[in-house]
Amino acid sequence: MEELTDLVRAAADGDEAAWSRLVTRYLPLVKSVIRSLGLFGADGEDVAQVVWLRLVEHLKDLREPRALAGWLRTTTRNECLHVLKNSRRAVPVGTEFEPRAAASDSHEVDEDLLQAERHQALLAALAELPEHQRNLLVLLAADPPLPYAEIARRLGMRPGSIGPTRARALSKLRQSPAVAALLEKSTEVPR
Amino acid sequence: MTTPQPAADDQLLRELGAALRSVEPITDQELATARGAFAWRTVDDDLALAALVFDSSIEDRPLVRGEPVADRRTLVFEADTVSVEVDATPDAVLGRVVPPGRADISLLGVEGPVSTTTADDMGSFALGTAPPGPVRFLCRTATTRLVTDWVRL
Numbered sequence: 174m175e176e177l178t179d180l181v182r183a184a185a186d187g188d189e190a191a192w193s194r195l196v197t198r199y200l201p202l203v204k205s206v207i208r209s210l211g212l213f214g215a216d217g218e219d220v221a222q223v224v225w226l227r228l229v230e231h232l233k234d235l236r237e238p239r240a241l242a243g244w245l246r247t248t249t250r251n252e253c254l255h256v257l258k259n260s261r262r263a264v265p266v267g268t269e270f271e272p273r274a275a276a277s278d279s280h281e282v283d284e285d286l287l288q289a290e291r292h293q294a295l296l297a298a299l300a301e302l303p304e305h306q307r308n309l310l311v312l313l314a315a316d317p318p319l320p321y322a323e324i325a326r327r328l329g330m331r332p333g334s335i336g337p338t339r340a341r342a343l344s345k346l347r348q349s350p351a352v353a354a355l356l357e358k359s360t361e362v363p364r
Numbered sequence: 365m366t367t368p369q370p371a372a373d374d375q376l377l378r379e380l381g382a383a384l385r386s387v388e389p390i391t392d393q394e395l396a397t398a399r400g401a402f403a404w405r406t407v408d409d410d411l412a413l414a415a416l417v418f419d420s421s422i423e424d425r426p427l428v429r430g431e432p433v434a435d436r437r438t439l440v441f442e443a444d445t446v447s448v449e450v451d452a453t454p455d456a457v458l459g460r461v462v463p464p465g466r467a468d469i470s471l472l473g474v475e476g477p478v479s480t481t482t483a484d485d486m487g488s489f490a491l492g493t494a495p496p497g498p499v500r501f502l503c504r505t506a507t508t509r510l511v512t513d514w515v516r517l
Binding site for chain 2: 310
């Protein structure tokens with residue numbers, strides 16, 4: 174977390190490179206929230222723009238870097254709700270748009286929501302990892318899988334250190350409060 | 365200390381991959397927009413930030429003034445000593461500064477100032493229609509200067 178604390182502080186103090194690195198880390202989380210609420214394309218990009226503009230001014234209020242993920246989720250969700258409310262108002266009564274619900278039964282919607290929640294917990298935890306661990310997990314999660322030799326080359330690591338770093342990174346991911354909570358109640362992800 | 369748990373690790377990594385793929389592709393445009401937001405960072409230490417604390421399109425509460433009205437969105441921004449309340453309709457942006465008093469009000473977009481007006485002795489002001497895209501209010505009262513959170517009206 175020290176690295177993340179430094180990034181947030183540096184960005185708040187005007188370091189643009191630190192801001193870029195923060196954005197790279199957290200963009201997947203923001204986008205996941207937007208998509209889980211059924212917004213895509215230009216609507217989604219508009220929401221994201223307001224979220225980033227607002228975050229720039231709120232960086233200095235974030236005393237605890239782990240609060241960033243929660244702040245982003247809440248702010249993004251609220252902006253999506255505003256857009257959805259406007260689009261609902263624009264359609265005739267009786268054909269109201271319900272995000273993701275149109276073609277699915279409620280069970281599928283529940284499943285979708287649970288999955289989105291799990292994805293967002295993982296993406297938030299990933300964003301909080303030290304950069305070398307984060308970069309490694311992103312490459313290791315690629316589908317189709319990349320050979321270790323290729324991953325080692327891209328990251329400038331010794332192939333022999335990939336296994337131990339992978340284990341440490343995943344262990345850290347598992348310890349993140351949000352992921353730990355999901356693992357507690359999940360049957361699909363073994364502990 | 366890390367306890368090796370190969371099967372669980374593989375499963376966690378698969379879920380992480382699914383999570384990352386669910387938001388792909390992250391486009392250059394998305395990254396550029398996010399990075400570009402930094403250019404609007406407020407560098408003026410004397411300019412207070414008035415945070416968005418209420419948005420009628422997200423939550424309903426027994427309203428500031430009367431019943432909620434269709435097509436009217438009420439926003440409240442709060443700084444330490446001053447707050448700005450805004451009613452946005454399709455035709456106009458009406459607002460008031462609290463505590464009431466004269467103030468210079470500007471509506472700012474990402475391209476620059478959109479419009480400017482003066483709040484009367486009661487703190488009330490009116491601006492024309494807001495442009496599409498993010499906007500914020502800049503407000504100068506007798507005692508303070510503040511800028512609000514960005515919103516889309």
